[in-house]
Amino acid sequence: MTELRRVAMTGGHGFLGWHTACRLRALHGIEPLLVGRDTWADPSALRDALDGVDTVIHLAGVNRAASDEEVEGGNVELAETLGSALGQRPVHVVYADSVQRELDNPYGRGKRRAAELLARLPGTFADVVLPNLFGEHGRPAYNSFVATFCSEVAAGRRPEVTGDREIPLLHAQGAAQALIGAALDPVDRLVPVEGEPHGIGEVLDRLTGFQALYAERGELPDLSTSFAVDLFNTYRSYLFPGQFPIAPSVHGDARGDLVETVRAHGGTGQGFVSTTRPGHTRGDHYHLRKVERFFVLAGEAEISLRRLLHDDVVTFRLSGDTPSFVDMPTMWVHNIRNVGDRDLLTMFWADQLLDADQPDQYPEKVTP
Known part of the structure; x- marks a missing residue:
C-alpha cells in the first residue's frame, strides 16, 4: 500500500464521485481534484488540471444517451481524452468499470473498449468491475432502479415492477471503498467487486415498508442487516429536508x-x-x-x-x-x-x- 498524494477524479461531481470524495475526506483526509464537464471540454485546461497528479480515478462515463452509438462511442472517447491529457507521463489510473463489460450491448462494449485503451497508458492500471450501485442522492431514472423507486415511494407513489428478477446490488460507499483500495495499491490488476443479490420486487416491498413506518409515523424499520441500513439511508435521503x-x-x-x-x-x-x-x-x-x-x-x-x-x-x-x-x-x-x-x-x-x-x-x- 502507498500513501495517496494528489488524486484527480473524473466525473467527480456525479453520484459515485460524491460518495468517493466523501470517503476520501472522511477516512484519508484527502480532497481530490474533481474534474467536471467544463474542464473536460477544454484539452489544454484538462492537461493543466492533471499536471502533477499521481492517481486518476476515472468515473466519467455515458450510460444513457440519444442513441446506442453515443453510449458506446462516448465511453471510448472519454478514455481517449484522458489518455491524450496524460500523454506519456506514468500515472496510476483506477477505472470504474461495470459488470456489463461482459455483455454485448452498447454500454458493455463501450466500457470494455475503454478499459482496453486505459490499460495501454504508461503507468499502472486498476480495472475495478462494479455491479449495480445504489446510495444516497442517486439520480432517479438514471443511476439505478433503486434511486427511481426511492424517489417514487418517498413521493407517495407506488411504481410498478416489470420483469422481476434478482440483481447484485452494492452501496456506493462499498464501491468507493473498492476504488480507493485500488488507488492505494498502484499495480496492474483486475478488481471484480461482488454485489448482494436482491429481487427488484423485494426492494420495492422493503421501501414501501419503510414508508409506512418512517414517513408516516417516524418509526424506524428493522435495521438488523447491513443491506437494510444502506437501503434505509438511501431511501431517507429522498425525504430530507421536507419531512422534518x-x-x-x-x-x-x-x-x-x-x-x-x-x-x-x-x-x-x-x-x-x-x-x-x-x-x-x-x-x-x-x-x-x-x-x-x-x-x-x-x-x-x-x-x-x-x-x-x-x-x-x-x-x-x-x-x-x-x-x-x-x-x-x-x-x-x-x-x-x-x-x-x-x-x-x-x-x-x-x-x-x-x-x-x-x-x-x-x-x-x-x-x-
Whole structure:
C-alpha cells in the first residue's frame, strides 16, 4: 500500500464521485481534484488540471444517451481524452468499470473498449468491475432502479415492477471503498467487486415498508442487516429536508407529560441525553452510515445541516414546548445549538452501539 498524494477524479461531481470524495475526506483526509464537464471540454485546461497528479480515478462515463452509438462511442472517447491529457507521463489510473463489460450491448462494449485503451497508458492500471450501485442522492431514472423507486415511494407513489428478477446490488460507499483500495495499491490488476443479490420486487416491498413506518409515523424499520441500513439511508435521503421536524403526540395528565422518542423495529440502538448551556453548540461532524436522531425535549434549539462538499445550509428551529426531532442524513455535516436562555435538553439516538475505536464520526464545521 502507498500513501495517496494528489488524486484527480473524473466525473467527480456525479453520484459515485460524491460518495468517493466523501470517503476520501472522511477516512484519508484527502480532497481530490474533481474534474467536471467544463474542464473536460477544454484539452489544454484538462492537461493543466492533471499536471502533477499521481492517481486518476476515472468515473466519467455515458450510460444513457440519444442513441446506442453515443453510449458506446462516448465511453471510448472519454478514455481517449484522458489518455491524450496524460500523454506519456506514468500515472496510476483506477477505472470504474461495470459488470456489463461482459455483455454485448452498447454500454458493455463501450466500457470494455475503454478499459482496453486505459490499460495501454504508461503507468499502472486498476480495472475495478462494479455491479449495480445504489446510495444516497442517486439520480432517479438514471443511476439505478433503486434511486427511481426511492424517489417514487418517498413521493407517495407506488411504481410498478416489470420483469422481476434478482440483481447484485452494492452501496456506493462499498464501491468507493473498492476504488480507493485500488488507488492505494498502484499495480496492474483486475478488481471484480461482488454485489448482494436482491429481487427488484423485494426492494420495492422493503421501501414501501419503510414508508409506512418512517414517513408516516417516524418509526424506524428493522435495521438488523447491513443491506437494510444502506437501503434505509438511501431511501431517507429522498425525504430530507421536507419531512422534518416531526412532532409526536404528547400525552399529558395531572402527573405531567409523556412523549415517545424512538420506536425501532429491529437492530441495535443506543440512546443518551445531554444538556447544552445557552449559546453553546454540539455536533459539527458527519457520519458515513450511522442513523442518528436529535430529539429536543426542553429549551430552544437550532439544528443546522450541510451536505458534505456542498455549501447550502438547512436549519430547523425546535422547541421543547412542542417536543420534536430531526434525523441526521448520512454524509451531511450537522450540529445543534442552544438559542434559548435556559438549558437545552436533548435526547440522541443512534442505530450503532458506540465503538470508541470506530465511531463513524468525522469532525467538520457546518459553517466553516
